Amino acid sequence: MPTLRNKVALVTGAARGIGAETSRALARKGVKLILIDLDAEPLKALAAELGDDVALAVAADVCDLPAMQKAVDSGVAKFGGIDLVLANAGIASYGSVMQVDPATFKRVVDVNILGVFHTVRAALPSVIERKGYILIVSSLAAFAPAPGLAAYCASKAGVEHFANVLRLEVAHRGVAVGSAHMSWIDTPLVQDAKTDLTAFNQLLAVLPGPVGKTSSVGPCVDAFVDALAKRKRRVYVPRWVALAGWLKAVVTSRVGDRNTLPHVPRILPLMDEEVAKLGRSTSARNVALDDVAVDPK
Template identity: 60%
Template sequence: MSRSEDQVVLITGGARGIGAEVAKSLAARGAKVVITDLDETALAETAATIGDNALAVVADVCDLAAMQAAADTTLERFGRIDVVVANAGIASYGSVMAVDPAAFKRVLDINVLGVFHTARATVPALVDSQGYLLVVSSLAAFAAAPGLAAYNASKAGAEHFANALRLELAHQGVDVGCAHMSWIDTPLVRDAKKDLSSFQDMIKKMPYPLSRTTSVDACVKAFVKGIEKRRRHVYCPGWVRGVGLNRNVVNSAAGSKPVLKFVPDLLPRMDAEVAALGRSTSARNLANAENPAAVTDPKD
């Protein structure tokens, strides 16, 4: 019997990528999954693929009332919430002096406030079920990358939010985990590679193993295992743990040298490419920002 069987799992950012694949995997193991996202079309397609064990709820993690409604809908449908995966996240492109301030703010709104809203809406149900909440952070919380300051800051914020929430909820029987992944072959990374040759070059020039890209399948397996074992930390690949333990070295003057070598050439190229695009985020994210009900092109 799978530990996921009959569990009710709410996943934000569940229309595609890691969120969608984790939902599919958990549903296949007997869980009932509720997936939320802004992209109604992709969300419905993912839910249809999963079948009767899935419920799709269009909701913006930036809106606390919307997330509360999603939690209430889950309770009405399934009677409980056992696991929450705060997975929704986006990135912006460009240096601090060139990035669109509105895009920078939206990254923080989704990646940090979105996690808070998700927790605020679901923690009471998790207390009732003695459940588990997994906050999705990133390797970016440990090792900064030029041109991704908003993403770096937001994922570090998400990690420390999880640390604080863990302390607050432990005595109530709720476990809180935090996931850290390297570059994963998700729509977020593929969109950035498609938009910017400089982004592709940056990944290639990162010191090994920071230059490696991992499959979504490997990430999903790590997430599912972490959820079922209610782990404090989830790493994908495993070497990310070592980067976290040595983050002070990675961000030291000596540790920054390999990156500093390519910044003078790469960052101006990235800013020029962003200016030519006319946007500091992916087309999909821009469409959702301008119209939360927008149907975007799910080129996953």
């Protein structure tokens, strides 16, 4: 049975949600952790909880390659190297392509795609040296489009294929690469969208079968820890998400569109109206963190 004890893992988006809970689970397995997030206070609190001998917290923006390289270098200096990478940092925007704030759309793409590239680029030399494993967090959204979430869907499809390319490039170096695909998980990202937008809740309500259901964080954490231990190529949470991946051509066909199209004329204008009233195209939490990224203290 593969063991994680004494491995060193770099986790982005580690301050909250899946990143934080996976970090706690990895610490219980004897893993040393390099924790990276832009949200400094909860990140520092998590590192303090886990202990200085277990975790190093580095507040950094994944969109800033020099900052990510500095974070990686600090982690390597403390723990000796990096065996595992969980590229988990991600955000979402709200609103139609016609109405979404262009700067917010760009920020989502920057965090979700460039942030993954910067994470991998900075950590890769050490991961190659240790013949390690990289798990890139994509989404069900890579397979199944959702109106009003174009930046999120496009970016998650992008990082899935980034993982596919990276896997080919580093296999001969002894490095394995996986991609993780989750449906809606009860994380701050989903919680904020539900709180901000009745339109988002209505969208979930009309999605077919289990696609609109929200799952708890626990099974996702278990799946991530298992993937990190076994160097899995694909991770699906819940497991039915695998079917959406296998049937992506059907999901994005005219047949697949039939379930969603009748609801778009009602839900999308409502989303745009609610976004306009909010005065922002993303969660209040992300707006605050964007201010930190623009003007770091």
